[in-house]
Amino acid sequence: MLNITSACYAQNNDVQNKINYYKEKAEKYLDKQKGLEGYYSIDKSGIKVFASSKDKLSNKVEYCVSWDSIQQINNPSKPKPESIKKLTGYRIAIDAGHTAGDLASGKIEQKHLKFNVAGADGKLDSIEIAEGILTFATAKLLKEKLEAEGAEVFMTRSFNGSTAFGITFENWLKSSYFNAVDSLNKISEITLDRKQWLLTKATKRDKFKLVFKDIELKKRGEIINNYHPDFTIIIHYNVDEMNTGWAKSSNKDFDMAFVGGAFMKHDLLSKEKRYDFFRLLVSDDFEKSVSLSSEMIKSFENTLVVKTASINDAKYLREGCLPTTEKGVFCRNLQLTRFVHSPLVYGETLYQDNERECVLLNQERDKTKNIRVL
Numbered sequence: 001m002l003n004i005t006s007a008c009y010a011q012n013n014d015v016q017n018k019i020n021y022y023k024e025k026a027e028k029y030l031d032k033q034k035g036l037e038g039y040y041s042i043d044k045s046g047i048k049v050f051a052s053s054k055d056k057l058s059n060k061v062e063y064c065v066s067w068d069s070i071q072q073i074n075n076p077s078k079p080k081p082e083s084i085k086k087l088t089g090y091r092i093a094i095d096a097g098h099t100a101g102d103l104a105s106g107k108i109e110q111k112h113l114k115f116n117v118a119g120a121d122g123k124l125d126s127i128e129i130a131e132g133i134l135t136f137a138t139a140k141l142l143k144e145k146l147e148a149e150g151a152e153v154f155m156t157r158s159f160n161g162s163t164a165f166g167i168t169f170e171n172w173l174k175s176s177y178f179n180a181v182d183s184l185n186k187i188s189e190i191t192l193d194r195k196q197w198l199l200t201k202a203t204k205r206d207k208f209k210l211v212f213k214d215i216e217l218k219k220r221g222e223i224i225n226n227y228h229p230d231f232t233i234i235i236h237y238n239v240d241e242m243n244t245g246w247a248k249s250s251n252k253d254f255d256m257a258f259v260g261g262a263f264m265k266h267d268l269l270s271k272e273k274r275y276d277f278f279r280l281l282v283s284d285d286f287e288k289s290v291s292l293s294s295e296m297i298k299s300f301e302n303t304l305v306v307k308t309a310s311i312n313d314a315k316y317l318r319e320g321c322l323p324t325t326e327k328g329v330f331c332r333n334l335q336l337t338r339f340v341h342s343p344l345v346y347g348e349t350l351y352q353d354n355e356r357e358c359v360l361l362n363q364e365r366d367k368t369k370n371i372r373v374l
């Protein structure tokens with residue numbers, strides 16, 4: 001009898017610990033504005049998500065999981081084959097941010113810098129960088145290094161200038177733009193007037209920003225999830241947000257990394273986002289992402305000799321993010337930190353407009369062989 005009683009007591013204690021753990025996770029890392037409690041409950045029965053606070057009151061559940069099932073979702077990683085190579089048996093997805101394969105395309109997607117900067121000898125150096133070229137060069141190099149360690153690697157962009165659709169943005173405009181605009185109208189995302197404007201008056205920049213960008217980010221999430229990676233690495237280079245227009249250099253330079261979370265109150269009006277909130281809460285992708293990202297940040301700091309950002313180092317960190325337990329790793333509800341169903345590292349390193357970095361990143365004409373990328 002005594003044994004049974006103590007076993008029950010231990011079990012209750014265990015459930016209470018889980019309730020405390022997941023409540024803290026939801027409040028500290030997923031709920032930026034402290035306004036989401038009406039959408040979920042965490043109690044003895046498990047974790048539930050509701051479509052609205054009204055549904056919560058009437059216990060009309062949208063997604064739920066019991067404590068036993070959570071254990072099954074988050075069972076230990078599958079065993080990897082014995083090998084002398086560190087990454088044998090691992091599947092890794094790499095996403096090279098943005099799409100530009102040349103400077104002109106960088107202008108269209110507005111991930112392009114052009115200005116003059118005075119070098120150490122006092123001479124003016126002309127700087128022109130497109131982020132998409134840098135991220136692709138970095139991704140390709142990383143792929144080679146990971147493969148040499150035995151990993152199987154998938155890239156969302158297969159060649160410089162490629163999009164997640166396997167073609168350039170220019171070719172996507174020719175083959176798919178009309179249908180994309182037409183479908184947006186059919187699902188009532190845009191009005192008929194808007195459709196006409198997009199088909200007749202919109203510039204390439206408009207087409208990129210207003211139609212292509214979101215569809216393509218979704219596609220990145222889809223192809224990463226279809227690959228079922230053990231983890232995903234998303235590569236970006238940063239800029240000083242206060243240096244808008246990026247027509248001159250800045251003296252700021254920081255490293256940072258993003259993981260999922262920091263949902264805003266209005267985000268959970270969307271069923272799709274409620275599912276992502278639920279998935280991030282119950283799976284351990286979030287915890288693994290924080291620990292992987294922290295390792296990467298430490299390595300950035302040591303290798304690149306660039307300071308790790310604190311929450312007060314940028315407005316978007318203060319207003320759009322939540323800090324994690326790890327230095328330089330922030331919860332941010334970006335499309336890819338939300339869409340990707342695996343642990344992830346979303347790195348934002350080096351300010352491209354920094355007075356020192358811009359010269360280093362600009363060194364080679366094709367921007368792929370400079371020492372900051374290698």
Ligand SMILES: [Zn+2]
Pocket residue numbers: 097098131236237
């Ligand atoms: Zn970027």
